[in-house]
Amino acid sequence: xxxxxxxxxxxxxxxxxxxxxxxxxxxxxxxxxxxxxxxxxxxxxxxxxxxxxxxxxxxxxxxxxxxxxxxxxxxxxxxxxxxxxxxxxxxxxxxxxxxxxxxxxxxxxxxxxxxxxxxxxxxxxxxxxxxxxxxxxxxxxxxxxxxxxxxxxxxxxxxxxxxxxxxxxxxxxxxxxxxxxxxxxxxxxxxxxxxxxxxxxxxxxxxxxxxxxxxxxxxxxxxxxxxxxxxxxxxxxxxxxxxxxxxxxxxxxxxxxxxxxxxxxxxxxxxxxxxxxx
Amino acid sequence: xxxxxxxxxxxxxxxxxxxxxxxxxxxxxxxxxxxxxxxxxxxxxxxxxxxxxxxxxxxxxxxxxxxxxxxxxxxxxxxxxxxxxxxxxxxxxxxxxxxxxxxxxxxxxxxxxxxxxxxxxxxxxxxxxxxxxxxxxxxxxxxxxxxxxxxxxxxxxxxxxxxxxxxxxxxxxxxxxxxxxxxxxxxxxxxxxxxxxxxxxxxxxxxxxxxxxxxxxxxxxxxxxxxxxxxxxxxxxxxxxxxxxxxxxxxxxxxxxxxxxxxxxxxxxxxxxxxxxxxxxxxxxxxxxxxxxxxxxxxxxxxxxxxxxxxxxxxxxxxxxxxxxx
Numbered sequence: 337x338x339x340x341x342x343x344x345x346x347x348x349x350x351x352x353x354x355x356x357x358x359x360x361x362x363x364x365x366x367x368x369x370x371x372x373x374x375x376x377x378x379x380x381x382x383x384x385x386x387x388x389x390x391x392x393x394x395x396x397x398x399x400x401x402x403x404x405x406x407x408x409x410x411x412x413x414x415x416x417x418x419x420x421x422x423x424x425x426x427x428x429x430x431x432x433x434x435x436x437x438x439x440x441x442x443x444x445x446x447x448x449x450x451x452x453x454x455x456x457x458x459x460x461x462x463x464x465x466x467x468x469x470x471x472x473x474x475x476x477x478x479x480x481x482x483x484x485x486x487x488x489x490x491x492x493x494x495x496x497x498x499x500x501x502x503x504x505x506x507x508x509x510x511x512x513x514x515x516x517x518x519x520x521x522x523x524x525x526x527x528x529x530x531x532x533x534x535x536x537x538x539x540x541x542x543x544x545x546x547x548x549x550x551x552x553x554x555x556x557x558x559x560x561x562x563x564x565x566x567x568x569x570x571x572x573x574x575x576x577x578x579x580x581x582x583x584x585x586x587x588x589x590x591x592x593x594x595x596x597x598x599x600x601x602x603x604x605x606x607x608x609x610x611x612x613x614x
Numbered sequence: 615x616x617x618x619x620x621x622x623x624x625x626x627x628x629x630x631x632x633x634x635x636x637x638x639x640x641x642x643x644x645x646x647x648x649x650x651x652x653x654x655x656x657x658x659x660x661x662x663x664x665x666x667x668x669x670x671x672x673x674x675x676x677x678x679x680x681x682x683x684x685x686x687x688x689x690x691x692x693x694x695x696x697x698x699x700x701x702x703x704x705x706x707x708x709x710x711x712x713x714x715x716x717x718x719x720x721x722x723x724x725x726x727x728x729x730x731x732x733x734x735x736x737x738x739x740x741x742x743x744x745x746x747x748x749x750x751x752x753x754x755x756x757x758x759x760x761x762x763x764x765x766x767x768x769x770x771x772x773x774x775x776x777x778x779x780x781x782x783x784x785x786x787x788x789x790x791x792x793x794x795x796x797x798x799x800x801x802x803x804x805x806x807x808x809x810x811x812x813x814x815x816x817x818x819x820x821x822x823x824x825x826x827x828x829x830x831x832x833x834x835x836x837x838x839x840x841x842x843x844x845x846x847x848x849x850x851x852x853x854x855x856x857x858x859x860x861x862x863x864x865x866x867x868x869x870x871x872x873x874x875x876x877x878x879x880x881x882x883x884x885x886x887x888x889x890x891x892x893x894x895x896x897x898x899x900x901x902x903x904x905x906x907x908x909x910x911x912x913x914x915x916x917x918x919x920x921x922x923x924x925x926x927x928x929x930x931x932x933x934x935x936x937x938x939x940x
Contacts, residue, residue: 351739351740356804357771
């Protein structure tokens with residue numbers, strides 16, 4: 337009965353009055369449920385704006401196919417042997433690319449004024465950020481799963497079995513959760529979502545190529561090899577490879593986790609501060 | 615315990631600068647509870663900055679402000695629990711559906727899942743957006759979008775609401791609806807601080823108005839007082855031939871009152887309280903053979919209020935005049 341006027345697309349003042357009168361302020365929710373509500377928002381965005389996920393998955397899938405069939409024979413003797421080498425690395429690459437979008441999404445919220453809405457609510461202040469990154473983690477899992485599935489279809493066989501693949505994916509997702517805080521800082525500092533996208537890829541693209549994701553660094557000239565060996569992306573790729581092969585490299589895994597924790601410890605507080613003051 | 619209830623908003627000497635620009639240069643406000651209070655000013659006068667400080671989004675450089683007795687800096691969290699923000703600056707999420715936006719806000723404010731859904735449906739229904747509940751907000755029309763913005767601000771009814779230019783860019787019908795909603799909110803006990811560039815809007819809704827210009831309050835009072843101080847009406851004339859404007863200005867100045875050129879090179883505005891004098895002035899123009907494209911008698915516009923209060927036009931229209939003159 338309230339909807340006879342409403343159905344024609346106008347506000348029904350009597351119903352508005354009733355709606356205004358009918359609420360008492362509920363008790364404040366806990367921090368976790370606030371963060372989870374923002375996580376739910378992130379999932380809805382995956383559903384409504386799937387293009388972003390497709391963007392970041394198509395490139396790595398292209399890399400798997402191109403590199404395997406174009407360079408596989410030359411680099412590793414056979415396409416299958418090369419696929420066996422690069423797939424864990426491409427898994428790292430695809431998920432790390434996705435982290436850039438955490439910064440892009442935050443910047444989009446900022447430019448559209450959604451952030452001001454959230455900042456005017458009585459919330460636990462980091463909730464929007466923690467929640468968004470929880471939602472993004474789902475995105476990371478999806479992006480990683482796509483790569484593993486494509487790899488398996490092309491003939492990749494993880495010696496560590498399904499458990500190894502899941503462990504590698506979990507490690508990469510945890511690392512990405514840490515790395516995303518770098519891009520949320522970028523997202524709060526730069527002017528437009530595009531600037532974040534370009535800046536993010538400008539940083540992450542060379543770092544990915546100057547790692548052991550695509551080639552074994554044994555053949556590289558000295559200084560380059562020294563850089564590749566300490567590049568955290570190499571270490572993460574090594575760790576992910578070791579897990580998928582069923583021979584966990586404990587040192588690489590630990591270093592990856594420490595780097596992730598360090599990134600979060602440094603950049604999460606900066607993000608929270610910037611978010612509060614922007 | 616018979617002390618007066620605290621003012622809804624009390625600001626003293628608020629100052630905020632961005633770089634070298636002093637956006638707000640010492641503003642005092644005293645807004646009583648239970649009414650709409652208008653802050654009237656052109657773009658860039660500092661309205662939005664004042665709201666952002668009152669809603670705890672930015673901290674003032676100097677001065678202080680209290681919302682229902684709570685300091686916006688030291689008791690920010692309490693203030694956020696009392697206010698809500700609508701308009702140009704606090705938006706809903708365009709990549710979500712209307713219902714999803716409201717459910718999200720309900721959850722964030724502490725409603726249980728089922729209660730948040732029920733509240734969202736109730737609001738969608740009341741605001742006439744039930745049909746578009748699942749549509750993504752980026753596909754909404756301007757009027758629907760604005761109604762959703764307002765609905766989003768009353769998921770839990772706030773005690774103080776900031777409405778920042780709620781009708782800018784809306785067609786008259788949507789504008790009237792937003793006004794109706796604002797009146798309904800006040801009837802429900804909410805205090806509204808309304809920022810607007812339209813004198814008519816402030817006149818329609820507000821019990822008190824502060825006019826601000828370049829970060830200062832330059833006049834304050836009821837709409838009636840304000841209009842009385844600037845002359846209760848304005849005769850606007852647009853000529854067929856803009857080369858006759860100086861001549862027309864002299865005639866109107868003589869027979870009606872203070873006449874100023876409008877931004878439109880063929881148009882003139884004359885302060886005029888008496889419809890008969892206005893009619894006489896128009897007749898004089900016709901007698902002098904000056905062709906009239908249109909004329910109207912109405913409330914003074916913000917520009918005219920500004921001209922009367924400050925002796926200069928709003929900076930935007932001054933720019934337009936200069937551009938057209940050069």
